[in-house]
Amino acid sequence: MSVLQVEHLYKTYHSYPSHIGWRNERKAKSVEGARFGWLGRWFKQSSEQTGVTALDDISFQLQQGECLGLVGESGSGKSTLARCLLGIESADRGRIVLAGEELGGQSQSEHQLRQQRRHIQIVFQNPTAALNPKLTIRQSLLDPYREYRHQLDLNYFRADREDRFARQLMEAVELPTALLDRYPHQLSGGQRQRVTIARAISIEPKLVVLDEPTASLDVISQAAILQLLAQLKQELGLSYLFISHDLAAVCQLSDRIMVMKEGQIVDRCLRHELFEQERHAYTQELVSIF
Amino acid sequence: MDIVKKHHRVALSMRRLQPIVLVAMLSVVLCACGYAFFYLKHDPLLTDLGQRLQGMSPQHPLGTDHLGRDTFTRLLLGGQQTLGYSLLALGTALLLGIPFGLLAGYRRGWVDRIFVRISNGFLAFPDTIVAIVLSGLLGAGIGNLVMAIVIVKWVNYARLVRSIVLGEAEKDYIRIARTNGLPSGTIMRRHLLPHVIGHVLVMASLDLGKIILLISSFSYIGLGTQPPLPEWGAMLNDARPYFQSRPELMLFPGIAIVITVLLANMLGDMLRDRFDVKKDDWSREVPS
Incomplete structure (x- = not known):
């Protein structure tokens, strides 16, 4: 059974300043037209052109009990994807289906939205800020x-x-x-x-997003945390979306791995296939550095 | 090493003792003023011109004023007025300021924009001037004075709360709480209020001293409590013409004001230590 299904997700950051948050995001879009007014239709035109594409046609599925690794360098759009999944930011286009229900659909009431959010939890990189x-x-x-x-x-x-x-x-x-x-x-x-x-596991969510959970820890704690995560996945039947730039960690925990670059998924493979010769050039580059 | 240890232990016991002494002194002041009506044998409003400007005596422990009223009784009733109205003004300012600051800092948007405009406007004038103008406009009287103080003070609390909340609202734990579907009200109450409350209480207890002074000084110039009700500032004013012959008439209310303001400030320091989770932790341990 698929826990998470993402279809054709697009997200562009415009050059106007916008605060992070799903409320302000929507507002910023509506402000864009109004702010420039009659004075600068040109500016509006140019601001659309200078946007940065964070997510470019992202589609994937995540099965129950599976750990999907997501690797890529900084700025490749990994964390943006996580924030879209959590509803902290909204995507421009595309569908996110979580546990059989579409996230952020037009007809969704506040109550339904909250109902849905209980299926997804996140572990951030920096535990000090997260408590x-x-x-x-x-x-x-x-x-x-x-x-x-x-x-x-x-x-x-x-x-x-x-x-x-x-x-x-x-x-x-x-x-x-x-x-x-x-x-x-x-x-x-x-x-x-x-x-x-x-x-994160306390309410037994279907999906836990791990946004570089070991990046701020020392080597020994890292290993212990990874082991713990693997064990919890077994016992509770959790699904993980494991975001990291640490290939070793991703390899250890994930069943499948996706490689992201400049907002696109450039390569997908099973764990053991990662080191094979016919991989995408960028994947090979990552592996060689690692 | 021993000396350091011993010194630390003494300092530590002082730290522990200080709040107890402080609370004891404050409650003595509050009780004395609060129960003034019940056990005093003199009517603080009853004039007796035959007894005017008496010195200390068994009947009148602190003497009598220019209308023959018992100074001690009036001092206690005056304290009731001063402290009561100060706490009322402070409490109302807090009840207005904290929710507004939380809202402005957390929700941002139009609430915040309107709030910033208002508070900038208030910042342009000194507190005291605004209070004088307001009570001048509204008319003399303690009710209007309290209202003026609330109007002047609530903005400060809201600003303080807003600035703390602005810093905290971007942190991961608030994001997590939001993705967990916690309603804004719950996030503000459960996650943001604990950050705010310590700072606010410290500022409030420092302000308590200022407000006591403000009410007293307004009563001194006749804009606060109206005669015949006693108030420490008004008592100072009443005693002014007799300063040469009976200086203690000014001394007693003055000392009462000084002690109460000092106690309020010390309370502020104590509260700051109490609400600082990290510091609290440190002070419990004796280095070995």
Whole structure:
């Protein structure tokens, strides 16, 4: 069964300043015409031409229980894709179908949108920024759970009591439960990333987007986190979209790998095919550097 | 090494003791003023010209004023007025400022634009001038003075809150909360308010001192509490003509103002330490 289906996704960044956020994004588009007014139809014309194409006809599928690796250099559009999937930004054109329902469809109500968002969770690169420094680990962990409490259908965790649920989560990511009442600054980087992973899996989403989850960690923590992710995928039947520029990490975890360059997917292959001779020239270049 | 350790331990016990002493002193002031009506034997408004300008005596522990009213009683009732109205003004300013700042900083858009215009307008004038003009326009009286103070002060809180929220709203944890479908209200309450509340309370307790002074000085020039109700500033004003013969009549309300303002400022320092999660952590440990 396909968890995620992306069809012909396009996204262009225009040269006008726009704040990141799905609300402002839409506004910026409507402002574009109004701002220049009668004075400069020319400017409008030229601003469309100077846009940067971040996503250029992206299509792929992601199956249940699969880990799809997405590699590419900085600025290739990997993170833009992740943000579009999460609804932090909206794409210009194209369809995203998550767990059988189209994301951001015209007829979607706020309620349906929130319903859908519970199927997707993200782990960011920097765990320090991803945890509210003023909240205890327990509060951060229970944040998504408290929001979706009444719609959850958990198979792996038992969520009858908050305290027990939090303990289970900590055990799932192999952290001592004594850390629950600490603040993020009292934990190490690896521990913090484990907490963000625990938070992401807490509501048992269909898909977890891993946006360079190991990039800010030391080598030993990296290996431990990758191992943990593989184990959780097995136990909970999760699907991952693993975004990274670290080929070693991607190879270790992914079943399939896509290579992105300048907003396009230039190559796709199974894990073991990555080092073969008939790969795309850019893939071979990446492999040779690695 | 031992000396350092010992010094640290003494400093630490002082740090722990300070809040207790502070809270005790503050509650003495508040209780004394709050319960003034219930246990005092003199009517603070009753004039008795036969008893005017008396010195300290068993009947009148702090003497009487120019109309023969008991100074101690009036001091307590005055405190009730000063502190009560200061807290009222401060509380209202907070209730207005915090939600507005959160909204402006988090939602941006037109709410923010309107807010920035208003607050820039207010910034152009000094607080005191605006308060004088407003209470001049609205008429003398403590109600109008409180309103004027609220109008002047709420913008400061909203600005402070807005600037903190602007910095936090772009961070990953807010993004994650948003993708988790948390409604804006919940994000503001659960994620942003804890960042804001410490700063706001520190500023509020420093402001409490300023507002006490403002109410007292407005009453001193006759724009605040109206006679015959006592107020520390108004009492200072009443005692002015008799400064040569009875200086203590000015001294007592003055000391009351100084002590209360000092306590409010110390409360601010204490709250700052309390709400700083990281610093709190550090102060609990003794280096070994």
